[in-house]
Amino acid sequence: MEFLQAPEIQIGIGFAVVIVTLVAFILFSSKKTKGSIDPENFKQFKLVKRTQLSHNHISCRGTDGQGEEVIKPYTPTTLDSDVGYFELVIKMYPQGRMSHHFREMRESDMAVKGPKVYACCQLEAVWVLCVG
Numbered sequence: 001m002e003f004l005q006a007p008e009i010q011i012g013i014g015f016a017v018v019i020v021t022l023v024a025f026i027l028f029s030s031k032k033t034k035g036s037i038d039p040e041n042f043k044q045f046k047l048v049k050r051t052q053l054s055h056n057h058i059s060c061r062g063t064d065g066q067g068e069e070v071i072k073p074y075t076p077t078t079l080d081s082d083v084g085y086f087e088l089v090i091k092m093y094p095q096g097r098m099s100h101h102f103r104e105m106r107e108s109d110m111a112v113k114g115p116k117v118y119a120c121c122q123l124e125a126v127w128v129l130c131v132g
């Protein structure tokens with residue numbers, strides 16, 4: 001271990017520590033400011049692509065934590081032309097009645113009715129790119 005006390009080695013170690021700290025700082029600060037959403041400031045994003053998905057909503061039926069029936073509307077993110085399956089994006093609420101059903105759901109556990117066509121509004125997928 002005596003070699004560690006040699007001045008050249010100590011300068012080398014010091015230099016390495018400075019480089020690692022600098023790289024970590026650059027990586028951390030670039031992550032916070034470039035290409036990502038900032039929690040405090042609005043940043044400008046550029047529209048890259050937009051796809052119309054669906055006008056439709058479906059009704060899902062499940063069981064809440066008290067064993068009671070619950071029915072809620074959801075908007076499939078799949079296209080109207082996708083036949084035989086659909087995909088949902090669900091925001092889960094800890095105390096939510098239908099959220100409980102989705103959390104506990106197993107295969108063949110989902111009763112669905114629909115679609116209901118809402119001509120007034122529709123789901124679109126929007127791709128954006130950070131320009132700031």
Ligand SMILES: Cc1cc2nc3c(=O)[nH]c(=O)nc-3n(C[C@H](O)[C@H](O)[C@H](O)COP(=O)(O)OP(=O)(O)OC[C@H]3O[C@@H](n4cnc5c(N)ncnc54)[C@H](O)[C@@H]3O)c2cc1C
Pocket residue numbers: 057070072073074075076088089090091092093095096097098099100
């Ligand atoms: C036309 C339509 C389409 C919908 N599509 C979708 C969809 O695609 N995906 C999806 O996740 N949801 C969608 N929703 C909402 C969905 O129908 C339910 O309302 C939602 O999933 C909450 O149901 P829950 O039974 O889990 O919660 P609930 O039992 O209704 O609520 C439980 C708790 O969560 C709180 N809470 C409920 N909703 C909200 C909210 N929006 N913001 C803040 N707190 C809330 C309530 O205050 C309550 O404390 C849609 C609603 C409509 C009207």
